[in-house]
Amino acid sequence: MIAFKMPSLGADMEAGTLVEWRKSVGDQISHGDIIADVETQKGLIEIEVFDDGIIERFMVEEGAKVPVGTVLAMIRPVDEKPQKLEVSEAPEEIKKKSVEQAHQTNAKRLKITPLAKRMATDNKIDYGKLKGTGPEGEIVKKDVEKAIEELAVSGTSPKVSPIEKQPIPSSTSQINVPSQKSIRAAVAAAMTKSKREIPHYYLEKKIDMSKSLDWLRKTNEDRPIQKRLLSAVLFIKAVASSIEEVPEINGVWEDELVIKNEINIGFVLSLRGGGIIVPAIKNADLKSIDEIMEWLNEIIPRARAFKLRSSDLSEATITLTSIGEGGADKVFGIIYPPQIAIIGLGNVIDEAIVENGMVGIRPVLHATLAGDHRATDGLVGSRFLDALNKNLQNPEEL
Amino acid sequence: MKEAEILNIVYGLLKQVAPETDPSSLTLDENIRESLNIDSYDALQFIVALSEKLGVDIPEKDYGQTGNLKNLLIYLEKRLH
Incomplete structure (x- = not known):
């Protein structure tokens, strides 16, 4: 039997509220399936399972707030032989239970999850009229979302220009959006923990971006506008390649350095209302430049709408923060625990650079690295920045 | 397309x-x-949305001409005619 626990979605998460089960007892589930919605300080997150099996039992009721690591459900693996015999009996049991529940449904006439009820009430939707598509006909979040969408469509004249009328904020996103206070609290918790526990060291390297920017310009010239690349893509790819050369910088601190084989880069996104969210691009070293751009196109709108899944927010092995055009020239990051390094890229600015005894004006990137001195020494960080410089001088090879 | 119309699209x-x-x-x-x-x-x-909505290509080298409303409107009128 596998105990499925409340996952940690970053150093800032201590507890989560199980808002809605998306599966029922007896359901067959497989790796990557969304089993529940959990409310955290950073909004509503879809929680995925990592095992194949059958849900034996729920250990936590909808609406309960539980600490990270609490067992949420028991999952019976499908591939266990002795268990297979039981499986043949199980459906009976499940059937009985479903029948029982179905009776209950008839008796109560209406089953609705707490989240769906709250959303319906907030949006003045008569949930008595909704058709539930959840387990045993229960009305779930999806059903209310559909009703809200239908209401929004029928309630808006298509001729109204977006300027005259503010776009109706989707109420589903409204319910997902955590308060400014809770986002700040999440950032505060993680950063305080980091500064309290991690002895940071800081390094900086100036990188001549002429070749990278030329390459980017030429690449984009040949591309239709929808396929153009942002410099962030090149940065992510260059960081991934540099980690391959200096793998000691990629890992977590668990009373000792644990170097990770997977290169999952947490990419800092700022939220329009303030605060940050850090989804991770998995196996960035194995992704092409175009795949990284596709990831950005997919993740940024989802992150800003607070529609992330558990796998987007866990498993980062290093963090990259890029200030972007027009911002500060340098950024010295604070490590996101339990990771051991954060890379900071500033705004690219024209600066005087000395090369072969001659002074020239070049676009310059100030790349920094904050490292955990318990895990690595400055030499490792320095080798990483050297590798990053080298990779950005050869963009065509990335 | 009149300037006011373009401006409205830009605002939107x-x-x-x-x-x-x-x-x-x-x-x-x-x-x-x-x-x-x-x-x-x-x-x-x-830029992508603007290009799709107005049906004009906006090459990357021209992004510099889209920095403020005045330059953007001049640029778009030029591209549209």
């Missing part, structure tokens, strides 16, 4: 990338990205 698309702002309060020579706090990702989304 800016509102999409920066929903909590009021693009119509921008002055003609104000830096759009700075004033509405638009990052490079959103800037690209805006």
